Amino acid sequence: MDPEIPKLSFDLVIVGAGVAGCVLASRISHARPHLRILLLEAGVDKDDRVLPTLGIMGGFDSNLEWNYRSVPQARGFGGEVVNLTSGKIVGGGSAVNYQTFTRGPAVDYDQWAELVQDPRWSWSSLLPYFKKSETWFPSADLRERGLPTTDLHGHDGPIKVSHATNSGRPRNYPLREKSRRFHELRGCQHALDINGGNPEGYAEAFNSTYEGLRSYAAGYGLGENVTLWTRSLVEKIVVEQGAAKGVVVLRSVGDTDTHERFYVEASKEVILSAGAQSSPKILLLSGIGPTAELARHQIAPILDLPVGRNYADHPAIFTYWAIDLPNAVLGDGEMQGPDLDWTAGLPYDWISFAPADQGTRELARQFLPADQYQRYSAEGKLQVEAFTVYTSVDTCTRTPLAPGWPGKRVFSIAHILVDPVSRGTVTLRSADPADPPILDPNLLASPVDRSALYECVRSCARAIQAVEGLNAVEWGVDDALREDWSDEAIESRARKMGAGTVFHPSGTCAMGQVVDGDCRVLGIQGLRVVDAGVIPIPLAAHYQAPMYGVAERAAEIVLGEV
Numbered sequence: 001m002d003p004e005i006p007k008l009s010f011d012l013v014i015v016g017a018g019v020a021g022c023v024l025a026s027r028i029s030h031a032r033p034h035l036r037i038l039l040l041e042a043g044v045d046k047d048d049r050v051l052p053t054l055g056i057m058g059g060f061d062s063n064l065e066w067n068y069r070s071v072p073q074a075r076g077f078g079g080e081v082v083n084l085t086s087g088k089i090v091g092g093g094s095a096v097n098y099q100t101f102t103r104g105p106a107v108d109y110d111q112w113a114e115l116v117q118d119p120r121w122s123w124s125s126l127l128p129y130f131k132k133s134e135t136w137f138p139s140a141d142l143r144e145r146g147l148p149t150t151d152l153h154g155h156d157g158p159i160k161v162s163h164a165t166n167s168g169r170p171r172n173y174p175l176r177e178k179s180r181r182f183h184e185l186r187g188c189q190h191a192l193d194i195n196g197g198n199p200e201g202y203a204e205a206f207n208s209t210y211e212g213l214r215s216y217a218a219g220y221g222l223g224e225n226v227t228l229w230t231r232s233l234v235e236k237i238v239v240e241q242g243a244a245k246g247v248v249v250l251r252s253v254g255d256t257d258t259h260e261r262f263y264v265e266a267s268k269e270v271i272l273s274a275g276a277q278s279s280p281k282i283l284l285l286s287g288i289g290p291t292a293e294l295a296r297h298q299i300a301p302i303l304d305l306p307v308g309r310n311y312a313d314h315p316a317i318f319t320y321w322a323i324d325l326p327n328a329v330l331g332d333g334e335m336q337g338p339d340l341d342w343t344a345g346l347p348y349d350w351i352s353f354a355p356a357d358q359g360t361r362e363l364a365r366q367f368l369p370a371d372q373y374q375r376y377s378a379e380g381k382l383q384v385e386a387f388t389v390y391t392s393v394d395t396c397t398r399t400p401l402a403p404g405w406p407g408k409r410v411f412s413i414a415h416i417l418v419d420p421v422s423r424g425t426v427t428l429r430s431a432d433p434a435d436p437p438i439l440d441p442n443l444l445a446s447p448v449d450r451s452a453l454y455e456c457v458r459s460c461a462r463a464i465q466a467v468e469g470l471n472a473v474e475w476g477v478d479d480a481l482r483e484d485w486s487d488e489a490i491e492s493r494a495r496k497m498g499a500g501t502v503f504h505p506s507g508t509c510a511m512g513q514v515v516d517g518d519c520r521v522l523g524i525q526g527l528r529v530v531d532a533g534v535i536p537i538p539l540a541a542h543y544q545a546p547m548y549g550v551a552e553r554a555a556e557i558v559l560g561e562v
């Protein structure tokens with residue numbers, strides 16, 4: 001280490017105060033008050049804009065985000081780049097996300113556990129940790145049924161999880177019954193509780209919000225033994241003789257643009273929780289990763305591991321629908337009233353998950369290796385998700401919003417591929433830590449993925465137009481396209497209307513490949529990764545709920561050793 005750089009010493013250094021970083025720092029600091037813990041976050045500590053439920057939502061190039069873009073994506077994206085933003089503030093993604101809260105199917109976790117030969121990552125092993133993170137406000141429907149699934153939920157955790165019919169504010173949206181009918185016409189059955197391990201069907205969505213306020217990872221209280229440094233960018237990990245010794249961090253001086261570089265020693269360990277895009281970048285900058293990649297940037301190699309490979313994200317396409325019903329969508333009527341509060345949560349109520357259609361399953365049989373096909377077609381696996389949002393949202397922002405958006409009497413349908421088989425890469429642009437990584441999620445590269453997502457779009461279009469009394473007409477496309485739901489026409493919509501991902505990067509430091517079942521980087525002592533990068537196979541979920549559970553589990557593993 002450069003002897004000129006000031007040196008500090010802590011027991012534990014946690015890099016990134018996002019979902020996983022906040023959970024780890026909170027649980028470990030309270031259980032081990034004698035440990036000196038440094039929590040390092042590149043973004044700011046607080047920003048009042050994130051506090052109200054709809055106060056800020058990522059994807060729109062705010063200063064609370066890593067406003068990353070992909071390399072040009074082929075197929076549905078016509079060679080264009082897509083928005084791959086993530087949170088840059090204490091709370092990470094949970095401070096800027098849309099607050100959908102889904103755990104995903106039990107079978108996904110069971111396959112994860114089987115893949116890494118470690119039962120601690122199975123559904124039944126993780127369930128207590130999912131519960132530990134949440135305080136649940138059950139939906140009106142589940143209360144009327146006598147709370148049959150209450151044992152599957154947490155009742156005193158830091159994250160408040162509610163539904164449109166019980167979020168502390170009246171949210172009886174006018175299109176509720178028509179939206180329910182839409183899911184039924186898609187062939188979805190009503191599911192009792194989509195966070196109970198079998199989310200197939202439609203049910204009232206879960207959200208990390210209550211009384212109009214975002215409930216997010218910053219709500220995990222830190223012990224007094226935690227020192228939090230914000231506006232502090234970790235550049236690399238210092239590894240000597242096969243063990244992580246500490247990190248190099250560039251810290252802003254006060255509120256100025258001046259920076260000071262520190263070397264922070266970690267006497268016990270370094271935990272990387274910088275997220276699935278940044279943790280692989282830091283490992284690569286530290287000499288841990290594919291040898292050829294390191295050589296390209298003249299980085300001295302320490303260990304050859306497939307860091308940055310196996311990059312997955314959930315591709316999404318949005319369609320937009322115009323209706324004549326007054327006061328039915330956000331922006332059309334009063335924002336708040338006795339029966340309705342558009343500001344109390346993302347304006348939607350139902351959400352559905354389904355397996356891919358039969359044609360896609362047949363393609364999967366032809367294209368996927370036998371073991372992958374077996375996983376894809378296993379009982380309970382779900383490939384697609386859909387929901388209506390009672391406003392026109394374009395989270396992908398590759399194109400400027402058309403005049404009049406967010407709009408009068410226009411609502412959106414989100415179609416999401418939650419079990420993609422395509423994988424991409426996170427690589428370095430240069431050896432300069434200030435440069436963003438090169439992100440290539442390789443979206444929809446596989447014909448299996450295109451088939452699953454496009455068929456979901458088609459079935460949703462058929463269903464929404466069949467809802468009695470809705471008279472939904474596709475909005476924002478010309479007449480020629482309106483009747484055309486071929487693959488090419490869907491790709492044309494995606495290019496024109498906005499498509500991308502729903503910001504769920506994973507797999508870039510995959511368990512079984514880069515880290516072991518204890519989240520320890522293979523072959524390096526005193527170094528772990530705990531963030532969405534360790535998820536080895538995509539989960540049919542939005543990733544905050546899984547990450548709260550995974551980080552709770554990891555905190556207990558770390559506590560067994562420190």
Ligand SMILES: Cc1cc2nc3c(=O)[nH]c(=O)nc-3n(C[C@H](O)[C@H](O)[C@H](O)COP(=O)(O)OP(=O)(O)OC[C@H]3O[C@@H](n4cnc5c(N)ncnc54)[C@H](O)[C@@H]3O)c2cc1C
Pocket residue numbers: 015016017018019020021040041042043057058059085086087088089090091092093094096097098099100101102232233234235273274275276278279282502503504505530531532533541542543544545547
């Ligand atoms: C716009 C948007 C919408 C989303 N919507 C939803 C949703 O509705 N529901 C849902 O479940 N999930 C959603 N997600 C995804 C979810 O928020 C993430 O999956 C989750 O936050 C991942 O947790 P994590 O701990 O892996 O990383 P993060 O929460 O991203 O935390 C990583 C932290 O590390 C910090 N960091 C990065 N690099 C460095 C560095 N070099 N030095 C120091 N600090 C660093 C970052 O600033 C960040 O605070 C959304 C995400 C975004 C961005």
